[in-house]
Amino acid sequence: MTTITNNREEALIVKEQDVVPLRNRVKEYGVKIGMSILNQTKLITATSELVRNLLKYGGGGKVIIESVSNGRDNGVRVTFIDNGPGIADIALAMKDGYSTGKSLGLGLPGTKRLVNEFDIKSELGNGTTVTITKWKNG
Amino acid sequence: MERIPILKMGQYLLVTIQVDLYDQLAENLESDLINTISKHSSKGVLIDISAVSIIDSFMGRILGNIAVMSKIMDAQTVVVGMQPAVAITLVELGLSLNGVISALNVERGMELLRSKMHNSDNEEPEYDDDNE
Amino acid sequence: MQNNSLMGLKEHENKLLTIWSQILQDSGAGDGAMEEEESKEFASLFLSALEKSGNFDEFEKVEDLIIGIASSRGKRGFSPRENAQYLISFKQAASKVISELITDSAELYDANLKLNEILDNMMIMTFEAFMKGREDIISRQVDEISEISTPVISVWEGIVALPIIGTLDSSRTQVVMENLLQQIVDTGSSIAILDISGVPAVDSLVAQHLIKTVSATRLMGAECIISGIRPEIAQTVVHLGIDLTGIITKASLASALRTAFDMLQLNVVKRKVIG
Known part of the structure; x- marks a missing residue:
């Protein structure tokens, strides 16, 4: 199924204070397509988790927010791009209970459960890109 | 520096979080609250999160920390007014906020605090002040 | 679309309709009165579009109509096979009429090719419309089920x-x-x-x-x-x-x-x- 992007914007995330405005922007995208409160909450919580990773492990980076459509449903897609050290073992990072930082260690797998699509690409030394999509009726 | 106000109501403290927290604000709240408990020897803390639309793992950890820290200082923390969407999201995320006691609203939270204090008074008479 | 013989098809509309409904009846893909109206409208619009061919707006109208027919047939309980049969038989009828009209074999080949191209494209659309009609029903039912089954x-x-x-x-x-x-x-x-x-x-x-x-x-x-x-x-x-x-x-x-x-x-x- 092809996905069409209807609207798109980018934000630079370099400090902790950028988190709340970003969450609000993502929420606005959800509101615009009529997403339910629950799905909005899941989406912005996932965004919050990932942007925190972006700051903590990637030293900041770029976030792309898109309003997407697959012909059947509308959704919001958020992409997190950092140029940090990258993740050595993605499979391990996706396991429940794993964490290298001082967080609770449910970052990635927990976040994955909140969204409909979750894609992670990482190369050691070349940063990490995480893309999440939440469909309106997903 | 922005801060979340902490209200003193007799033996209890009431915190109403009206804004979405960013990390520094949450960390400030944690230390402010613990200091205030110590200053007034408060017996209970009510944290009203009915206006909070998102709790991620960091915020969850702060709430858990506050609950445990205040417990050590002999104050009971009750989190009140969590939104249904927030509760479901926390469960999906895998956070059950162990150690945090919750109540539906401020009123229920207050009842809960009173009953907890009442119970602990009965159970531990050796610490009881008879002239109260 | 410069094919004159296809444009001439309009004059033989009645003949085409007769052959079409005959094939439909034989194949068992028709359902009588309701369909006759639909078919008449479709054939007339289609042939008019052919007559004015080159004007794509005309074909858009035909496409809208056939999509409407397909989804309504879907809701009436026709199988996708029967739905496809509907257009296939129209094609058969049309090529039969053409073969009687055109004697030159190269010209006939061109006309058939053109006809195939247009109708095959429509067939795909009807399939999509049919599926969508069904999906709408399913999603509505899902909504209904989840609503009625969780009373508090x-x-x-x-x-x-x-x-x-x-x-x-x-x-x-x-x-x-x-x-x-x-x-x-x-x-x-x-x-x-x-x-x-x-x-x-x-x-x-x-x-x-x-x-x-x-x-x-x-x-x-x-x-x-x-x-x-x-x-x-x-x-x-x-x-x-x-x-x-x-x-x-x-x-x-x-x-x-x-x-x-x-x-x-x-x-x-x-x-x-x-x-």
Whole structure:
């Protein structure tokens, strides 16, 4: 199924204070397509988790927010791009209970459960890109 | 520096979080609250999160920390007014906020605090002040 | 589209219609009166479009019409095969008329090719429309089912009950949780009873969904009791090694209600008859 992007914007995330405005922007995208409160909450919580990773492990980076459509449903897609050290073992990072930082260690797998699509690409030394999509009726 | 106000109501403290927290604000709240408990020897803390639309793992950890820290200082923390969407999201995320006691609203939270204090008074008479 | 012979088809509209309805009847893909009107409209619009060919707006109209026909046929219960047959037979009829009109074989070949191209394209559209018509029905039914199957009942001041009928999958759990938690907030209830008498089987996935619902209820500051645990459910739960120890479970709704009364420090006593 092809996905069409209807609207798109980018934000630079370099400090902790950028988190709340970003969450609000993502929420606005959800509101615009009529997403339910629950799905909005899941989406912005996932965004919050990932942007925190972006700051903590990637030293900041770029976030792309898109309003997407697959012909059947509308959704919001958020992409997190950092140029940090990258993740050595993605499979391990996706396991429940794993964490290298001082967080609770449910970052990635927990976040994955909140969204409909979750894609992670990482190369050691070349940063990490995480893309999440939440469909309106997903 | 922005801060979340902490209200003193007799033996209890009431915190109403009206804004979405960013990390520094949450960390400030944690230390402010613990200091205030110590200053007034408060017996209970009510944290009203009915206006909070998102709790991620960091915020969850702060709430858990506050609950445990205040417990050590002999104050009971009750989190009140969590939104249904927030509760479901926390469960999906895998956070059950162990150690945090919750109540539906401020009123229920207050009842809960009173009953907890009442119970602990009965159970531990050796610490009881008879002239109260 | 410079083909003159295709444009001439309009003059033979009646003949085409007769042949078409004959083929439709023979193949059993027709359904009589209602269809005749549709077919007439379609043939007329299609042939007019051919006549004015080169003007793509005309064909758009035809496409809209055939999409409408296809989805309405879908709703009337035609199979996709019968739906395809509808257009295929139109094509057969049209090429039959053309073959009588055109004698030059190269010209006939061109005309048929053109006709095929247009109608095949429409066939694809009808398939899509047919599928979409069905999907609309399905999604509407899904909505209806999830709405009617999760009623939240206020059984006492401060106690709500939710009987679950049918299997609990993740999307259903989501609806159940949302309804239950919203009701808890609206009624200010501190106890929720989840009755699973109507759940056919509890496997580890269903159990996980139940546990999630209980956790979410507790996060809100209410307690959740699960009732309606049949003996075979208790057996499978233990055999599967599912841990339900953190959850208050009761065999029947009645005993769950009794527990809820206890928690609220309520007493139900029989009235003493004086005298």
